[in-house]
Amino acid sequence: MSKIIRNDVLNWLLEDENPEVKYRTMIELLDMPKDKSEVKKAYNSLLNSGTVSLVMDKFKLNKKWEDVTALIALAEFGLTRSDISTDDYIERIIKSMDLKYMKCSKILLLRNLVSLGYYEHEWVKKQIFLTFSGIREDGTFRCLDKGKKTNDSKLPDMGCYRQTTTYLLLAAELKKIGVVLPQFEQLTNFYINNCVVFHPNNPEKLIIEEMAGTYYPFDHVKLGLQMIMYGLSVLGVANHPNCDKAWALLDSKKNSxxxxxxDKSHPYFDVGKVGEPNKWITLYVLLAEKYRTL
Known part of the structure; x- marks a missing residue:
């Protein structure tokens, strides 16, 4: 990593009181081997935590949004199918799932399944290739909710910015496991051509204001700027000059x-208080800075 992380910030992320942040920091930010004793200790602490227990209880409710948020949370914690017993839940979700019912959350579901280690699942792999085949010429994707008459960007020549960003996160997870599709370049070019979050016809106007802030945890319609920069960094384009304004905007969210x-949150697991320094936001920015230098 070319950018040095402040020791006090790193120690803050590694505090025992948030084992999910600590473990993710160890395995992804610091690239610590999972068989290292202190990583094993953090891992065991996470698996035995009340946070993971509450997330796993969501599956027992057998409700769509509880399933969706549970999968996001487990993926965010850095866990995979090898760590937790999710196979039966995943098969249940896939078998009972009506993709029309899932609508906009479908792409985020695929992102989480890839992160959790299900890329080789026949259904997952098939859906990934089908979904990316729908990319538009400008690198965006249309809203999957057929009942909507307008897209969230309110720009007639642009697909849904929110939906496109879920594709960005899916692409990033695929890239992390060595899967690169031809549509990735077209997708990232959309963000480059629009300085990431700015209106193409008015470079000072944000496409969607709330997506230029630090929202977390994310869902299929609300994703923070830290997630966008993370995705672009993983995909290798975050050093483009057209990303400078977005980096500056994100940097403005940092305290002394x-x-x-x-900035904002509608939490489905405990992430901290709005308006206060946040470990998850800080971790994602540091991860984005790490990947942009690789």
Whole structure:
């Protein structure tokens, strides 16, 4: 990593009180081997935590949105199907799932399944190739909700910015496991051509204001700027000059102690308080900075 992380910030992320942040920091930010004793200790602490227990309880409710948020949470914690017993739940979700019913959450579902280690699942792989085949000429994707008459960007010549960003996160997870599709370049070019979050006809106007802030945890319609920059960094384009304004905007969310503040949240697991320095936002910014230098 070319950018040095402040020791006080790193120690903050590695505090025992948030085992999910600590473990993700160890395995992805610091690239620590999973068989290292201190990583094993953090891993066991996470698996035995009340946070993971509450997330796993969501599956027992057998409700669409509880399933969706549970999968996001487990993926965010850095866990995979090898760590937790999710296979039966995944098969249940796939077998009972009506993709029309899933609508906009479908792409985020695929992202989480890839992160959890299900890329080789026949259904997952098939759906990934089908979904990316729908890319538009400008690199965007239309809203999957057929009942909507307009897209969230309110630009007639642009697909849904929110939906497109879920594709960006899916692409990033695929890239992390060595899967690169031809549509990725077209997708990232859309963000480059629009300075990431700015209106193409008015470079000072944001496409969607709330997506230029630090929202977390994310869902299929609300994703923070830290997630967009993470995706672009993983995909290898975040050093483009057209990303500079977005980086500056994200940097404005940092306090004098090097910690990033949470703007908004509708939490489905405990992530901290709005308006205060946030470990998840800070971790994602540091991860984005790490990947942009690789």
């Amino acid at each position: 102690y090097g910690k990033y503040v949470l």
